[in-house]
Amino acid sequence: MAKFRYRMQSILNIKYQLETQAKMEVGRAQMRLNEEQEKRQMLIDRKEAYMEEGRRMRKRALRATDLRDNRNAVLIMDEMIAVQELEVRKAEDALEKAREKLTEIMQERKMHEKLKEKALLQFLEEEKAAEFKVVDELTSYTYGQRGKENGNGSRSDEYGYGTPH
Numbered sequence: 001m002a003k004f005r006y007r008m009q010s011i012l013n014i015k016y017q018l019e020t021q022a023k024m025e026v027g028r029a030q031m032r033l034n035e036e037q038e039k040r041q042m043l044i045d046r047k048e049a050y051m052e053e054g055r056r057m058r059k060r061a062l063r064a065t066d067l068r069d070n071r072n073a074v075l076i077m078d079e080m081i082a083v084q085e086l087e088v089r090k091a092e093d094a095l096e097k098a099r100e101k102l103t104e105i106m107q108e109r110k111m112h113e114k115l116k117e118k119a120l121l122q123f124l125e126e127e128k129a130a131e132f133k134v135v136d137e138l139t140s141y142t143y144g145q146r147g148k149e150n151g152n153g154s155r156s157d158e159y160g161y162g163t164p165h
Contacts, residue, residue: 004123006116015109022102029098033091040084047077 006012054070 002127004120006119008112008115012109012112012116015105015112019102019105019109022098022105026095026098026102029091029095033088033095036084036088036091040081040088043077043081043084047074047081050074050077 050070050073054067054074057067057070
């Protein structure tokens with residue numbers, strides 16, 4: 001029996017490599033998103049600390065400049081949080097694009113795997129047909145040889161057909 005060779009195996013191998021790379025891209029994008037979300041959370045926590053400090057300052061008598069500085073720090077934190085929100089959205093978009101790319105590559109790989117499977121089935125059918133042909137030829141040859149032994153290829157009594165005419 002001949003060995004099956006998928007003629008587009010190199011393309012399928014490339015699809016596997018692209019899928020691996022796309023999975024790594026998704027992982028990197030997810031890590032970046034996590035980092036950006038952590039930065040945002042740290043800024044939010046820092047803003048809360050400034051606000052808590054402002055509340056404590058208002059309860060006791062302090063200078064107006066300290067209260068103003070605290071209020072400015074809270075406003076700056078609001079701006080930093082807004083900027084960080086944009087970074088988080090960018091990271092989410094990058095992650096979504098990486099996932100879409102991975103999905104597309106996986107679909108292409110699956111398509112090539114199905115093509116390979118169909119090619120294998122076709123190969124097996126062709127091999128089966130070739131094997132059947134060989135068996136048929138051997139059977140015909142064997143039958144022909146028996147006929148020559150019994151006299152010009154006619155049927156004989158040993159097969160239950162009676163004497164030849």
